[in-house]
Amino acid sequence: MKIAIVATEASADFLGLKLINVLQKRNKNLKFFGIGGPLMESTGFDSFISINNFNTIGIAEVFFRIPKFLRILKEIENKIRLESPDLIITIDSPSFSYRLVNKLQDLRKENVKFFHYVAPTVWAWKKYRAKLFSQLYDKLFTLFKFENKYFIEHNLETHFVGHQIFFDKKVLKKKRIITFLPGSRNIEIKNNLLRLKSVISHTAKAYSDYSIYILTFDHSKGMVKNILKNTNVKIITNFDEKQNILSKSFLAIAASGSISLELCKYQVPSIIVYNTHIITRILIKLFVNVRYASIINIHFKKEIIPEYLFEKFTYNNLIKEIRCPKCTSGSIASSDVPVSRDLKNKVYELIISGSSDQEIKAYVSKRFGDFSNYRPALAGANYFLWFGPLIFFALMLTVFFYKRGT
Numbered sequence: 001m002k003i004a005i006v007a008t009e010a011s012a013d014f015l016g017l018k019l020i021n022v023l024q025k026r027n028k029n030l031k032f033f034g035i036g037g038p039l040m041e042s043t044g045f046d047s048f049i050s051i052n053n054f055n056t057i058g059i060a061e062v063f064f065r066i067p068k069f070l071r072i073l074k075e076i077e078n079k080i081r082l083e084s085p086d087l088i089i090t091i092d093s094p095s096f097s098y099r100l101v102n103k104l105q106d107l108r109k110e111n112v113k114f115f116h117y118v119a120p121t122v123w124a125w126k127k128y129r130a131k132l133f134s135q136l137y138d139k140l141f142t143l144f145k146f147e148n149k150y151f152i153e154h155n156l157e158t159h160f161v162g163h164q165i166f167f168d169k170k171v172l173k174k175k176r177i178i179t180f181l182p183g184s185r186n187i188e189i190k191n192n193l194l195r196l197k198s199v200i201s202h203t204a205k206a207y208s209d210y211s212i213y214i215l216t217f218d219h220s221k222g223m224v225k226n227i228l229k230n231t232n233v234k235i236i237t238n239f240d241e242k243q244n245i246l247s248k249s250f251l252a253i254a255a256s257g258s259i260s261l262e263l264c265k266y267q268v269p270s271i272i273v274y275n276t277h278i279i280t281r282i283l284i285k286l287f288v289n290v291r292y293a294s295i296i297n298i299h300f301k302k303e304i305i306p307e308y309l310f311e312k313f314t315y316n317n318l319i320k321e322i323r324c325p326k327c328t329s330g331s332i333a334s335s336d337v338p339v340s341r342d343l344k345n346k347v348y349e350l351i352i353s354g355s356s357d358q359e360i361k362a363y364v365s366k367r368f369g370d371f372s373n374y375r376p377a378l379a380g381a382n383y384f385l386w387f388g389p390l391i392f393f394a395l396m397l398t399v400f401f402y403k404r405g406t
Contacts, residue, residue, distance in 0.1 A: 001027070001029070001030050001031070001086050001087070002030075002031045002033070002083060002084065002086050002087075003023070003030055003031065003032050003085060003086065003087045003088075003089060004032075004033055004034040004080050004085040004087070004088045004089070005019070005020070005032055005033075005035070005036060005040070005045070005089045005090075005091065006034045006035045006076070006088070006089070006090045006091065006093075006096075007034075007036050007037065007051070007091040007092070008035055008051060008054040008092075008093045008096055009051070009054060009092060009093055009184060009185070010037060010051075010184035010185075010217060011092065011184065011257065011258045012037075012091040012092040012093065012118070013036055013037030013038070013039045013040055013051060014039055014164070015091055015092070015118065015164055016036050016037075016040045016045075016091055017039040017040050017042070017043065018164045019089070019091075019117065020032055020040060020043045021043065024043070032044070032045045032046065033046040033047075033048070033083055033085075034046075034047065034048060034080065035047055035048060035049055035051065035076060036051065037051040038218075038239075039239060048075070048076060049075065049076065053068075053072055054072075054093070054096070054185075069096070073096070073099060073100060073103070076100060077100060077103050077104060080104065081104070081107070084110070085112060086111075086112065086113070087112065087113050087114075087115065088101065088104065088107075088112060088113070088114050088115070089116070089117060090114075090115075090116050090117070091116075091117045091118055092117070094116075094120035094129060094133075097116060098129070098132060098133060098136055101114050101116075101136045101137065102136055105136065113138045114136060114137045114138050115137060115138060115139045115140070115141065116133060116137045116139075116141070117141045117161075118141075118142070118143055119133075119140060119142045119143070119144075119150075119151065119158075120133065122147075122150045122151075123146070123147065123150060124298075127150070130150045130151050130153075130154050130156075131154045133151065133154075133156060134151060134155060134156035137156060138157065139156075139157045139158075139159065140156050140157070140158045140159070141158075141159050141161045142158060142159070142160050142161065143160075143161070143162065143163045144160070144295070144299070145160045146299075147160075148160055163258075163261055174248060174249065174250050174268075175211075175248045175249075175250065176209060176210045176211060176250060177210065177211050177245060177248055177250055178203055178207060178210050178211070178212050178213070178250060178251045178252075178253075179212075179213045179214075179215060179246060179249040179253070179254075179268075180196060180200055180212070180213070180214050180215070180233075180252070180253050180254075181214075181215045181216075181246075181252060181253070181254040181255060181259050182196060182214070182224070182255050183255035183257065184217065184255075184257065186219065186220050186223060188255060188274075188276070189216060189220050189223065189255075190223060190227070191275045191276055192255050192273060192274065192275050193224065194227065194275075195273070195275045196253065196273065197227060197228065200212065200214070200228060200231060200233060201228075201231050204231055204232045204233055205232075206345050210250070211234065212232065212233045212234065213233065213234050213235075213236055213245050213249075214228065214233050214234070214235045214236070215236050215242045215246065216235060216236070216237055217237055218237045221235055221237050246262060246263070246266055246268065247266045247268075249266070249268045250268075250269075251268070251269050251270070251271075252268045252269070252270040252271075253270070253271045253273060254270055254271070254272060254273070255272075255273060255274055256272050256273070256274040256293035256294060256307070256309070260272060260294040260295060260296055260305060261295060261296070263305075264296055270305055271305070271306045271307075271308065272293060272294045272305055272306065272307045272308070272309075273307075273308045273309065274293060274309045292307060293307055293309055294307060343364065346363075347360055347364075
């Protein structure tokens with residue numbers, strides 16, 4: 001039996017590996033081919049094209065690469081037709097997957113079946129995809145039980161199989177390790193690292209007794225090194241080594257994605273961050289129907305794991321809003337006097353502990369007074385901080401025109 005599998009991203013490569021291992025145990029005579037990453041290829045999987053060709057995520061980011069994706073789509077379609085598979089399985093990447101499967105629907109006359117693994121997030125946005133998938137696929141396999149109802153109502157045979165991440169429940173003792181996981185695709189790694197760079201540098205200096213790791217992939221290692229040059233961190237790309245480090249981490253700062261489930265499995269305290277193109281950011285805010293990015297927070301409908309998305313990459317924003325107590329002007333972000341360094345460290349510690357923006361600002365105000373905040377609360381004596389400059393300017397104008405008149 002010949003099975004075509006299409007997995008175009010790192011998390012799908014992991015799921016594809018587990019799927020192939022299970023199927024091979026049941027039948028040694030299966031032939032697998034299609035698109036996969038290094039994990040799937042380690043099983044003997046024949047990948048037509050490098051998974052690195054799909055290193056893009058977002059709306060605006062994908063838009064500028066549409067011609068390339070259309071060429072790849074046609075190339076994969078042709079190669080699958082040449083191999084004449086008995087079964088086609090697409091994993092995640094719903095936008096690419098349904099377009100490919102739509103082009104191959106004529107293979108049904110040869111009794112080819114179509115399965116999809118990892119449901120599209122119709123509960124977050126583009127709900128119409130549930131009906132679309134029911135028209136294109138024979139079976140759907142979901143990671144979360146609550147997803148089934150969206151597809152069953154369109155008569156698509158749907159099975160909840162759970163997430164492979166939770167099948168191995170081994171949890172190791174935590175060590176002095178702080179881990180940063182900036183994403184899986186080059187564009188998101190770059191976007192996130194450029195924002196995280198100062199946090200990583202500060203962490204390496206402030207927590208010199210901890211090991212600081214960046215967990216990434218071979219295709220992005222050079223870029224990560226370039227962005228974080230002169231920073232005392234260790235960059236890891238090997239899959240097994242990454243899993244070992246992750247399981248022992250004391251803390252993780254990670255890009256939004258399935259990694260939040262791995263952190264949950266390993267019981268690692270974590271913070272979710274994400275940055276993207278401004279156009280993508282605007283469209284997400286307009287059309288996405290959920291408040292949170294992490295699947296853990298979405299499932300429980302509250303912020304269990306702290307999230308700092310887009311403009312809320314908090315460390316840089318907060319230290320720019322806190323005035324240096326020993327300077328004539330300027331924030332602690334632009335100051336290197338001892339009290340500013342201490343405040344930066346304290347702000348970072350409060351963020352790590354899960355304190356909100358307002359709680360951090362309240363702490364600084366209590367310690368140094370409302371003068372320390374560039375935007376103090378509009379109440380009580382703070383009215384002078386807000387309107388004092390305006391009143392002074394008005395008085396100066398009054399004096400100027402009075403003297404001019406006399």
